[in-house]
Amino acid sequence: MGKANFKGLSFWENGFRNLTNSKKAVQVPADAKGMKIRTMENKIHLAAWKAVGVNPVALPFGELYGDLQKKSLDGQENPVAVIYSSRFDEVQKYLSLTQHVYSPALIAVSPKIWQTLAKEDQDMILRTAAEVAPYQRKLGRDSEEKQIAELAAKGMTITRDISKGTWYKVMERAMGEFIQSLGKDKVDAIINTK
Incomplete structure (x- = not known):
């Protein structure tokens, strides 16, 4: 992670990205x-959505709710926690649990700041980050089910019966152009991660 100029401490998760829209299940x-x-x-992401056959729009998040409300967009994709906290149920009728991207x-911390910390503080931070990660993941997953239930109670139609294999095959078509720049071994490693 040195090339990116940050010190990685742990991986938490935002969950899987899912599709909402105002048109249909x-x-x-x-x-x-x-x-x-x-x-x-x-x-x-843009290439994958084009492969699906949608018109993907790269838009800053701050403009999203308003554009959904004005119906200048049909839908969006985000983890359930974001869909819930952003109140997209107010402007979107359908939530499809596509889980098309893991987020x-x-x-992380700046190496400049990291280097100012005493060794024992660095060790404590690394240990704590590792200990908290499983708790954060479990909390996120447990919260997600509650949030889905609340979204349904507010009137969102939830589609759970998703053909994930079909989504994967369609979005995989977009990988061709990236295999060359990223390298087939890296792309295969990502795809084969379970």
Whole structure:
């Protein structure tokens, strides 16, 4: 992580990204075809959504709720915690638990700051970060089920019966252009991670 100029302490998780929209329940990629979906400003995400057949829009998060409310977008994709805390149920009718992207959360610190800490403080921080990670992941997963239930109670239609294999195959088509730049071994390692 030195090339990126930060000291990694631990990986937490934001959960899996899921699709919401205002049009209809989405179970397979073909159900989303033609929709205008906000995604992150990330070349891989944009290419994957294009492979699905949607019109992906890279838009800053701060503009998302308003654009969903005005219906200038049909949907968006985020982890359940973000969908819940951002109150997207107020402007989106359908939540499809596609789990199309896993979103880890890197806990990191600036090397400049890290170097100012005493060795025993560094050790304590590393130990604590490692100890807290499993708790954070469990808390996040437990909270997600409660949040899904609350979103359903507020009127969101939840689609759990997702053909994940179909989503994977369709989005995999987008990987061709990135295999060359990232390297096939790295792409395979990511794909084969369970």
